[in-house]
Amino acid sequence: MNASLIIIFGVLLICIVLGILAQKGKDMDLEQWTVGGRGFGTIFVFLLMAGEIYTTFTFLGGSGWAYGKGGPTFYIIGYGCLAYIMSYWLLPAIWKYSKEHKLMSQSDFFVTKYDSPILGVLVSLVGIVALIPYLVLQLKGLGLIVSEASYGTIPQSAAIWIAVISITVYVMISGIHGSAWTAVLKDTVILGVVLFLGIYLPIHYYGGFHEMFTQIEAAKPGFAALPKTGQSVSWFSSTVLLTALGFYMWPHTFASMYSAQNAKVFRKNAIVMPLYQLVLLFVFFVGFAAILKVPGLKGPESDLALLRLSLKTFDPWVVGVIGAAGLLTAIVPGSMILMSASTLFARNVYQVFVPRATDQQVSKLAKLLVPVIALVSVYFTFKGGDTIVTLLLMGYSLVTQLFPALLLSLFKNNVVTKQGAFAGIIAGVGTVAYITITQSTIGTLFPSLPQVIKDLNVGMIALFINFVVMIVVSLVTSTASSKVKSNA
Amino acid sequence: MKLIYILAALPFIGILFGIQFANKVTPIIFGMPFILAYIVMWVLLTSVIMAIVYRLDPTNKDGDTE
Structure with a gap:
């Protein structure tokens, strides 16, 4: 076991301990478990929602896209920005209605608004189908991180199993309180790691940002802008609009909205959230820095750009810290996704067909479903191959x-x-x-x-x-x- | 009331329609390709705009009752 793995597993252990501590002294009924008793203030809701947005997709995928595709990657900053503007009006309206009717899931909202439990079943199924590829993606990312950081001593498959078991145990014990505390840890670590990499690597290898982009432009003219056809300007605008509309339609994002204390929380967040997105810039810089330094990663391999460049540059303990940050970007969203999917299925599918089920039974079923959904995702993770990106885009198109x-x-x-x-x-x-x-x-x-x-x-x-x-x-x-x- | 909607519409116009005029790598601004610098400018403006909207919006004046 090398230094990088010791750090990664240390962080994993801290996550689980935080999850268990967060749960102490709270009576865990379904409302407490899934929406934190609606008692979270601006900062916690901010962290939770930010936590879901900064996933393995942005950490590895964002740098990977910058490396493999260049300019089109910038859509990731554009859509968040527009989604936050809409959130100013959208989220308070949804939150208020949900509080009045004591709603707990996204489907509850449709059920109550349209007075149709069957519509709720449809919405739940769409949500669950869209969530699974999203979870698969986190697991795949985790596998890449742990196996790269172990310098090949831990195979990806073993890494995926370790990740799944920890996420499952942790979600079953603590629900959303666990996610909120890990979100605090995650955001601190990810911010530090991303800023460090995004500033250090361009300066270390190129002498500065300006020089880096000048060299890339000389080697690959126009790469850092949008191409004329394919992922062109009209692709950019339509994708930004589509993903901005779908931004809050993910069941787990929707559900974490309910954990807010009051509607003002969202309006305040609409001011800060766009700025927080700028962290992504540094993720992109890492990907661009890798273009001329670790060339030759093709197709799905481009997701390795950040890790490969880190391995080439740093000592094992630094790689360990980077790997730990990656682990956190997978565990926080992963736990939210798992929880939303299981709650959705228990409340909005099972209870519709078995109306006699008591709240206690539904709550128990929700917890029991956590490992089931985790296992389904593991199955797809091993089976999926390189169609993951296709699946994620399908997920986004579905929830929209x-x-x-x-x-x-x-x-x-x-x-x-x-x-x-x-x-x-x-x-x-x-x-x-x-x-x-x-x-x-x-x-x-x-x-x-x-x-x-x-x-x-x-x-x-x-x-x-x-x-x-x-x-x-x-x-x-x-x-x-x-x-x-x-x-x- | 109307003003806050117009303000909020600006980033949509800037990002969705304005991007076609900003689609180029050079000149590199603050170490970023021109198109990226353009998007970042809109992100910063969005934050400013939303702060103004928050101030102007009468809904935020009446305490935390909502």
């Missing part, structure tokens, strides 16, 4: 389909009926599935369209179809039901 029905339900006079919401979500999700399975783009579906339209993110078509179907079905069903009313 919940946005239209949610947004319109916040207006005083909601034109959408429960049938309309149901049909719209089905149409949107169906389109995403079709597009993903057949690997279509707008270009392959309609080859004669101009390039600007061809490069649009395909999720936009799904969202458009979703919206049209939702409105049409709503108009038909609302006139039908008003006719019934006037006849009666």
